[in-house]
Amino acid sequence: MSHLEIHQILELVRGSGSADDQRHLQDCSGCRRQLEAWRDRRLEVVASAEIFEEYRRVGVRLAAQFEDVSLEPFLALLATSALFVQPVPLPQAVVSDSADDKFFACAIAGDCQVIVSGDKQVLAASGYEGVEVLKPRSFVERYL
Numbered sequence: 021m022s023h024l025e026i027h028q029i030l031e032l033v034r035g036s037g038s039a040d041d042q043r044h045l046q047d048c049s050g051c052r053r054q055l056e057a058w059r060d061r062r063l064e065v066v067a068s069a070e071i072f073e074e075y076r077r078v079g080v081r082l083a084a085q086f087e088d089v090s091l092e093p094f095l096a097l098l099a100t101s102a103l104f105v106q107p108v109p110l111p112q113a114v115v116s117d118s119a120d121d122k123f124f125a126c127a128i129a130g131d132c133q134v135i136v137s138g139d140k141q142v143l144a145a146s147g148y149e150g151v152e153v154l155k156p157r158s159f160v161e162r163y164l
Contacts, residue, residue: 053160054136058101063163065102066130070122072098105129114148116141127151134159 057063075098079091107125114124120142127135128149135153137143146153154162 051156053164054156057164065098066126066132067098067102067104068107068122068126068129069104070107071126072104074122103130115145124148124151134163 054063058065072095075091076095079095082089082091105126106129107122108129110121110125110128114121120139123135123137123142124145126132128151132151135142135146135151136156136159137153138155143153143155
């Protein structure tokens with residue numbers, strides 16, 4: 021089973037419709053296949069409490085903006101099925117937006133090979149400590 025630290029699978033619902041958000045929608049065309057692979061135990065999702073809390077905050081914000089959007093099923097699945105790890109301390113900032121360092125700290129703690137992200141700053145840090153960052157579509161093409 022592959023280890024996967026799943027970062028911003030929620031990109032498709034986080035933004036406000038900018039051109040960058042449209043690219044995330046296109047890149048996340050494989051999100052369903054990733055979730056199915058997780059369900060079928062062909063990969064393992066690794067998370068931390070801090071990552072879970074970020075996703076919860078996004079869900080609350082989206083639910084307030086869009087009455088038809090609820091991340092509760094995803095959050096419930098994440099809470100019960102993901103491998104939660106205690107992130108390792110990083111000796112230095114890895115991502116230019118240091119708030120995103122939590123994804124590398126989690127991936128390293130979980131012995132993950134891949135972070136799935138459409139975030140340009142996270143993608144730019146690919147290779148740190150041997151953790152590759154792939155866009156959702158690239159991950160699906162390579163591993164699923």
